[in-house]
Each structure stands twice: as C-alpha cells, then as structure tokens.
Amino acid sequence: MTSVTNDLVSATAQKDPPSGSRRARIPRAPYVFMVPAVALFVFSIAIPILYTAYLSLRTVKVEGLGLGPGARTEVWAGLSNYGRTLSDPDFLSSVLRVLGYGLVVIPVMLGLALLFALLLDSVRVRATRFSRLVIFMPYAVPAVISSLLWGFLYLPAVSPFTHAAEQVGITLPQPMAPGLVLFAIANIAVWGGVGFNMIVLYTALKAIPSDLYEAARIDGCSELQIAWRIKIPIIVPSLIMTSVFGMITTLQVFAEPTVLRPLTNNISTSWSPLMMIYRDAFTRNDIYAASATSVVLAVATFVLSFGFLRLVQNRAFAQENR
Amino acid sequence: MRRTLRGSLVTLTVSALLLSACGGSSDSDAAAGDEPRKPGEKVELNFWSWAPEMDKTVEVFNEAHPDIHVTVNKQDGGDPAVTKLLTAIKAGSGAPDLMQAEYQALPTMVGAGALADIKGQLGDDVQGHFAEGTWNAVTLGTDAVYAVPQDAAPLMFYYRADVLEKLKIEVPTTWDEYAAAARKINEDDPKKFLGTFSSNDAGLFAGLTQQAGASWWGIDGDAWNVAIDSEPSQKVAQYWGGLVEEGVIDNTPMYTPSWNAALNDGSQVGWVSAVWAPGVLAGNAADTEGKWKVAPIPQWNAGESVTGAWGGSATAVTSQSKNKAAAAEFAAWLNTSAEGVKALASISNVYPADTQNSAAALSEPPAFFKDQPDFYEIAAGVSGTVNSFTYGPNTNVAYSAFNDAFGKAATAKKAAAFGEALSTMQTQTLEDLKANGFNVK
Structure with a gap:
C-alpha cells in the first residue's frame, strides 16, 4: 500500500509538461535517465510475470512411485493447469466469497472515509488535526498485527468484550461463527482502511477553492447542501480511484484471513483466491497450479478494475477530457 | 492523472503475480560425489534444525571432532523448512548439508530428490539403535536409508490429576472409559472438557488412526494406495x-x-x-504446574497396548551436500552415540528415538512433571508399541484437506459429518496423486 501512497502523491502532484520547444535531433539523455526505471521494471516485474506465465503452462510428471532421483520431470502441460483452476469448486467459491466480502468492505469503508473527510472539512469541527491522526492511525498498523489483535478480541475465552458482557449477563454472538466470519474479517479491513481513504478524500476536499463555498452560502446553501451538491460531485474522481484501489485489495485479501485461520474452524485454506494460491504453492508444493491461478486472478483483477474505470470514466475524468 | 492512475494500477495488479514466482524450475540432478578431502582440512557442515538449543548440542560434537565443524541454522519449524529446502533443491544451490526432517515429510523430500541415500556411509550398527517402525520411516520400506531417526513422539494421555481425583474418576485405560470420564467432567461443570477435537492438527488425528491400526498410504509393488477412508480411521x-x-x-x-x-x-x-507435551504445557499452562500427570493412551480393546505418533523427526543428508560422508558421520553421532543422545535429551530437550542410550540419558523427569518420577519409564514403555504407519508423497495435500474438511465437520457438530470429512480427504488425496501421474492402485 505504500507504493499506492507514493503513486498517489505523484499522481496528484504531476502536471502535464508544457508542450512545444521541439528539437530537430533526437536527444540521448532521456533514454539514459530511463535506464534505472526500465531495468527495475524488466527485472522485478516483467521477468517474474513471464516466468509465472511459463510455469503455469508446465507441470511435474511422476514416474511410478515418485521416489528416488529422476522420478519427477517437468513437462509441458498446455492449458490443463488453467482447466483445473477454473473447474475447481474451491476456487469458484473463494471468488464468490471474496466478491461478497468486497460488497461489504468497499461501501462501508468508503462511506465511513467520506463521512469522516466531510466532517473534518466542515468548519464546525474542532480538534481536526488530532481526529485526523486518530482515524489515520490504524492504517499504520500492519495487517498481520491488526489481525492478531482482532483475533484475540474475537476469541470468547480471551476477549475482554465477552468478559465484560458476561458480567452484565449478556451473551455476545461469536464473531468467528460460520455466518459472521466474513464480517469479522471485513471489520479488520475496514478498521485498517478507513484512515487511508479518508486522507485521500480529505486532500481532495482541501483542494476545492473556498470561494465556491462562499458563493453557495450567499445563495443560501446549508452546510449539508454544500457537502451534497458541491463537495461530493467535485471529489468524485478521488472516490472512483479509492474504489478501484478497494476492489484490487479486496480481490487480493490474504493477511487477515490467513492470520485468523488457525483460530477457528470456519476459515478454510482456500477462503480467498490468494490463500488458495499460497496453499498450492507453499503447502502442497504445486507451484504450477498456483501460477495458473495467479494468472487467472491477475487477469480478473485487470478486467474488473478497467471495466469499472470504463464504466465511470466519462463522469470521473470529464474535466480532463474537455 | 488518468495515465498515472493506470500506471499504478498495472503495478498493483502485477504484484499479484509476483507471489507465485518464487519457485525454481529445473529439478536438481542430485548427488554429485563428495569433494576429495585433503588431510588436515576441516570440513564445514551446515545443519537446518528447529530443535531448541541445537547449537549447544552440536557444540559437544564440534569439540570432540576437530576435523568437522557443524554450524546450526535455526529454522521456524517443520513445514517452512521443507518448503525452503525444496526451493533450494530446485534452484540448484543453497541447501544445507544436513536437515532435520519430520517423518511425514520424508516421502515428499525423497520424491523431490532432496535427500541423499546414506546407507553406504552409515555403520551396520546404526539400525540396531531404533525400533523397527521408526527405522521403516527413514527407509520408506525401500533398500535405501534417507535419514537417521532423531526423535520419537509416541502418543500419551495427559490429565489433570487433581480434577480426576476430585470427581473420583479412574484414569481411563480404554476409549470407552475416556468417553465416560469426559461426560462426567462436563456434567459436573459444563465449561470443563477432557479434550478438544482440533481441525488444525492433522498430525494428531493421523496418530490416533495409527493407533487404531490405519496406515493412510501404502506401497503395493510399484504403486501407491491411499487408505485414509478405511475402517480403523472411520472408527x-x-x-x-x-x-x-x-x-x-x-x-x-x-x-x-x-x-x-x-x-x-x-x-x-x-x-x-505426544511425549513432547511437557514443554508445551510448561509454556502455556504455567499456573497448573504439578497438577498434570501422564498415562499411556487409552486403548480400543481393554488389555492391549498400542499407540500412534504425533510428530518426531530424523536427521537427513541433502543431495546437495558436498561432504556426505562427514554429514552422515555427524547424523550417526547425534542420534546413536551415548554423548550425542545425552546431549539431545538434556540440552535440546527432545525425546531421542534411540533405544539403547536414551534410558541413561533420561534419568530425570521433565521439570513440569517433577512429581512424576516415572515419566520417562512410561514413555519408554509405550515407545516400543507404536503401530507402523506409512506416509505418502502428498502428505501435505492430505493434511490441508483435513484442515478444511474437519473444520466444517467440527462446526457442524455431527458424527456423520466427521465420517464424510474422512471420505473428502480420501478423494482429494487420491485425485492429487492421480493428477500428478503417480502409479495408484
């Protein structure tokens, strides 16, 4: 997620360079400057992707008992790994589960983030800086740590909430029961994600020139109407961007369910697609099936994020396309 | 804005792919012979292990052997170490000379060509130090020897002596008595349980079925068979x-x-x-010190005396080692010599698989059981009664299938669901063997 922050900063800071001043000869310097970035891209992104794609077309063929040297050879598998992935009921149900999880996480997380951003931006709120920090703080806690913390809070035997509720005679529902476990995981993601999204939206709100508000007030607009009719429409591009990031992190949910899994019977080793990839690659030592599933997941993420962008493009980037 | 946004999306999406790209491709073509040793030259060996204080145990060896020096590289535990080793084997370098390996992982590691056959480097007397079932686990029933057994882990039954005494319950000797005791305890206080069924611990469940006479895999000529969903396991x-x-x-x-x-x-x-439980109890239940006792595991038929195992490991020499003879010499010293076994038991606190020297090494009970002086006598009594059990080349697949299937069954709280979970495990394990091209019967 840090790379997201960096990208965001550069995305908001970057302005189109002034056009014009064409030169006759082709300069060499720009290409030299590009070398580090291209090298990084090739070695840390392009080659691993190509290698993954290659592995996804391979498989191990075992002879006889599979014992002793030379009993296993790597061979071409064609698209059979993809066939196995796409017809695996575990994979399909993990995809559906994660889509359901996204339907919970993204609206709640963005709704809260928007609410907090608007509240912080409104003139009446005091202690803005402190509140901003407090809301942002959970984002600084790594997902593994926050999942462990929440895991302790969810387990009835060690949870202070259960203990306190018992003192007053209330039995709390178990958060990691079969029907609730999805919400228990979603809660951790929301807790950690609201702060980051709030900062993005808040920054966008701060960029709105305040004379717009003055004009609205003179026309008799209430604060609520300003928020609804001016602020939200103007920050729609930021909302869309945070939704896309939300969708991508949803499809890749891994740390939270992986940390909670050993604590309960109700999270399987293939709860999310990425957990299934991890299981195949590192528990079952089947790197080939895992590669195929990775490619499928990456393509799905691509299609989903760009599909969403296309859908909302006109609205979101209207001012840029003018 | 749009372009940069897209750019960062590409970067993000792409990082999903990176995760799976950590493995190598070419299988190592194994076993280059030992490098010739010059006289007076010191051999350096690397040993991956997760046993506590193994570096101090190894120090005893290093002091007595000026020509060999073993360095311990501490690992996180059984499964992560296996993954690391298999990756190093695929990559062609980076594997240690010696590796602590759990018995159930041996077929997987041998199948990946990760372990050397050290039969030729071990003395003839080594086999005599171990129970037949233990030795079988390191030969996989073949003519080769892939490791020297390090620790054994026979199942035993631990109970709170004070609680059983208060409720006037005799220590259960059969599973029927265990069930009756569990009912009585839970009836007295619905918050108290004599045990739990854990869907996270396939190894324990395998050991329990082992006691009942199951063996989940078997070699039949040149084919594997899978018998997870068998009559004893169902029971x-x-x-x-x-x-x-x-x-x-x-x-x-x-x-x-x-x-x-x-x-x-x-x-x-x-x-x-298993026999290693005192360490776990001391760490997790410090307040109950002195209240626990150990007994042999309850039996299916009164008067019998059989048990299963949960864990246990061996010391293996990897196929990438350039000093296999020296490595095998160390493995034999650690697990069969009087000094090695004593160091294992007293410094690293493991229960040695060796049957000749361990009695001398284990005179004192574990600290957490200091009121039960016959702790190791009971352990020695049951360690010879471990049923034989064959692990398969895809034990990890079966174990992860166990987690998912029995997790559901435990939530459902239905005996019938437990039976179905077992057949799910059987199907998934068998399908995986077939999909990988193993000969299966």
Whole structure:
C-alpha cells in the first residue's frame, strides 16, 4: 500500500509538461535517465510475470512411485493447469466469497472515509488535526498485527468484550461463527482502511477553492447542501480511484484471513483466491497450479478494475477530457 | 492523472503475480560425489534444525571432532523448512548439508530428490539403535536409508490429576472409559472438557488412526494406495465426532490463545498428546504446574497396548551436500552415540528415538512433571508399541484437506459429518496423486 501512497502523491502532484520547444535531433539523455526505471521494471516485474506465465503452462510428471532421483520431470502441460483452476469448486467459491466480502468492505469503508473527510472539512469541527491522526492511525498498523489483535478480541475465552458482557449477563454472538466470519474479517479491513481513504478524500476536499463555498452560502446553501451538491460531485474522481484501489485489495485479501485461520474452524485454506494460491504453492508444493491461478486472478483483477474505470470514466475524468 | 492512475494500477495488479514466482524450475540432478578431502582440512557442515538449543548440542560434537565443524541454522519449524529446502533443491544451490526432517515429510523430500541415500556411509550398527517402525520411516520400506531417526513422539494421555481425583474418576485405560470420564467432567461443570477435537492438527488425528491400526498410504509393488477412508480411521473419526456431537469435548482448534487460556485456567483438563507435551504445557499452562500427570493412551480393546505418533523427526543428508560422508558421520553421532543422545535429551530437550542410550540419558523427569518420577519409564514403555504407519508423497495435500474438511465437520457438530470429512480427504488425496501421474492402485 505504500507504493499506492507514493503513486498517489505523484499522481496528484504531476502536471502535464508544457508542450512545444521541439528539437530537430533526437536527444540521448532521456533514454539514459530511463535506464534505472526500465531495468527495475524488466527485472522485478516483467521477468517474474513471464516466468509465472511459463510455469503455469508446465507441470511435474511422476514416474511410478515418485521416489528416488529422476522420478519427477517437468513437462509441458498446455492449458490443463488453467482447466483445473477454473473447474475447481474451491476456487469458484473463494471468488464468490471474496466478491461478497468486497460488497461489504468497499461501501462501508468508503462511506465511513467520506463521512469522516466531510466532517473534518466542515468548519464546525474542532480538534481536526488530532481526529485526523486518530482515524489515520490504524492504517499504520500492519495487517498481520491488526489481525492478531482482532483475533484475540474475537476469541470468547480471551476477549475482554465477552468478559465484560458476561458480567452484565449478556451473551455476545461469536464473531468467528460460520455466518459472521466474513464480517469479522471485513471489520479488520475496514478498521485498517478507513484512515487511508479518508486522507485521500480529505486532500481532495482541501483542494476545492473556498470561494465556491462562499458563493453557495450567499445563495443560501446549508452546510449539508454544500457537502451534497458541491463537495461530493467535485471529489468524485478521488472516490472512483479509492474504489478501484478497494476492489484490487479486496480481490487480493490474504493477511487477515490467513492470520485468523488457525483460530477457528470456519476459515478454510482456500477462503480467498490468494490463500488458495499460497496453499498450492507453499503447502502442497504445486507451484504450477498456483501460477495458473495467479494468472487467472491477475487477469480478473485487470478486467474488473478497467471495466469499472470504463464504466465511470466519462463522469470521473470529464474535466480532463474537455 | 488518468495515465498515472493506470500506471499504478498495472503495478498493483502485477504484484499479484509476483507471489507465485518464487519457485525454481529445473529439478536438481542430485548427488554429485563428495569433494576429495585433503588431510588436515576441516570440513564445514551446515545443519537446518528447529530443535531448541541445537547449537549447544552440536557444540559437544564440534569439540570432540576437530576435523568437522557443524554450524546450526535455526529454522521456524517443520513445514517452512521443507518448503525452503525444496526451493533450494530446485534452484540448484543453497541447501544445507544436513536437515532435520519430520517423518511425514520424508516421502515428499525423497520424491523431490532432496535427500541423499546414506546407507553406504552409515555403520551396520546404526539400525540396531531404533525400533523397527521408526527405522521403516527413514527407509520408506525401500533398500535405501534417507535419514537417521532423531526423535520419537509416541502418543500419551495427559490429565489433570487433581480434577480426576476430585470427581473420583479412574484414569481411563480404554476409549470407552475416556468417553465416560469426559461426560462426567462436563456434567459436573459444563465449561470443563477432557479434550478438544482440533481441525488444525492433522498430525494428531493421523496418530490416533495409527493407533487404531490405519496406515493412510501404502506401497503395493510399484504403486501407491491411499487408505485414509478405511475402517480403523472411520472408527476414530466417528468416535471423536460422537463426543463433539454430544458436546462433552470441545470442538475448537488447539494452539490458539483461547486453548492456551483454557489449559491454564483449568477448563481443558486433559490432552491426548505426544511425549513432547511437557514443554508445551510448561509454556502455556504455567499456573497448573504439578497438577498434570501422564498415562499411556487409552486403548480400543481393554488389555492391549498400542499407540500412534504425533510428530518426531530424523536427521537427513541433502543431495546437495558436498561432504556426505562427514554429514552422515555427524547424523550417526547425534542420534546413536551415548554423548550425542545425552546431549539431545538434556540440552535440546527432545525425546531421542534411540533405544539403547536414551534410558541413561533420561534419568530425570521433565521439570513440569517433577512429581512424576516415572515419566520417562512410561514413555519408554509405550515407545516400543507404536503401530507402523506409512506416509505418502502428498502428505501435505492430505493434511490441508483435513484442515478444511474437519473444520466444517467440527462446526457442524455431527458424527456423520466427521465420517464424510474422512471420505473428502480420501478423494482429494487420491485425485492429487492421480493428477500428478503417480502409479495408484
């Protein structure tokens, strides 16, 4: 997620360079400057992707008992790994589960983030800086740590909430029961994600020139109407961007369910697609099936994020396309 | 804005791919011969192990052997170490000379060409130090020897002596008595359980079926067979499923903060575990020191004396080692010599698989059981009664299938669901073998 922050900063800071001043000869310097970035891209992104794609077309063929040297050879598998992935009921149900999880996480997380951003931006709120920090703080806690913390809070035997509720005679529902476990995981993601999204939206709100508000007030607009009719429409591009990031992190949910899994019977080793990839690659030592599933997941993420962008493009980037 | 946004999306999406790209491709073509040793030259060996204080145990060897120096590289535990080793083997370099390997991982590692056959480098007397079932686990029933057994882990029954005494319950010697005791304890206090069924611990369940006479894999000529869904395993699954359905034992996993708390505050008053349990109890249930006792595991038929195993490991020499003879010499010293076995038991606190020297090495009971001076006599009594059991080349697949299938069954709290979970495991394990091209019967 840090790379997201960096990208965001550069995305908001970057302005189109002034056009014009064409030169006759082709300069060499720009290409030299590009070398580090291209090298990084090739070695840390392009080659691993190509290698993954290659592995996804391979498989191990075992002879006889599979014992002793030379009993296993790597061979071409064609698209059979993809066939196995796409017809695996575990994979399909993990995809559906994660889509359901996204339907919970993204609206709640963005709704809260928007609410907090608007509240912080409104003139009446005091202690803005402190509140901003407090809301942002959970984002600084790594997902593994926050999942462990929440895991302790969810387990009835060690949870202070259960203990306190018992003192007053209330039995709390178990958060990691079969029907609730999805919400228990979603809660951790929301807790950690609201702060980051709030900062993005808040920054966008701060960029709105305040004379717009003055004009609205003179026309008799209430604060609520300003928020609804001016602020939200103007920050729609930021909302869309945070939704896309939300969708991508949803499809890749891994740390939270992986940390909670050993604590309960109700999270399987293939709860999310990425957990299934991890299981195949590192528990079952089947790197080939895992590669195929990775490619499928990456393509799905691509299609989903760009599909969403296309859908909302006109609205979101209207001012840029003018 | 749009372009940069797209750019960062590409970067993000792409990082999903990177995760799976950590493995190598070419299988190492194994076993280059030992490098010739010059006289007076010191051999450096690397040893991956996760046993506590193994570096101090190895120090004893290093002092007595000026020409060999072993360095311990501490590992996180069984499964992560296996993954690391298999990756190093695929990459062609980076594997240690010696590796602590759990018995159930040996077929997987041998199948990947990760381990050397050290039969030629070991003395003829080595085999005589171990029980037949233990030795079988390192030969995989073939003519080769892939490791020297290090520690054994026979199942035993741990119980809170004070709780059983208070309720006037005799220590159960059969599973029927265990069930009756569990009912009585839970009836007296619905928050107290004599045990839990853990869907996280396939190894324990395998050991319980081993006691009942199951062997999940088998070699039949040049083909594997899978017998996870067999009559003895079904008996075990139905038994525990029945207790869970009745609600007289718990259904939440072991090794969670809640289970630790339950051991410590006295809501878990029994644990079917292995000989290494005192270390876990001392760490998780410090408040109950002196209240626990150990007994042989309950039997299916009164008067019998058989058990299974949960864990245990061997010392293997990897196929990438350039000093296999020296490595085998160390493995034999650690696990069969009087000094090695004593160091293993007293410094690293493991229960040695060796049967000749371990009695001398284990004179004192573990600190947490200091009131039970015959702790190791009981352990020695049961360690010879471990049923034989064959692990397969895809034990990890079966184990992860166990997690998912029995997790569902434990939540459902139905004995019938436990039976179905077992057949799910059987199907998935068999399908995986077939998909990889193993000969299967």
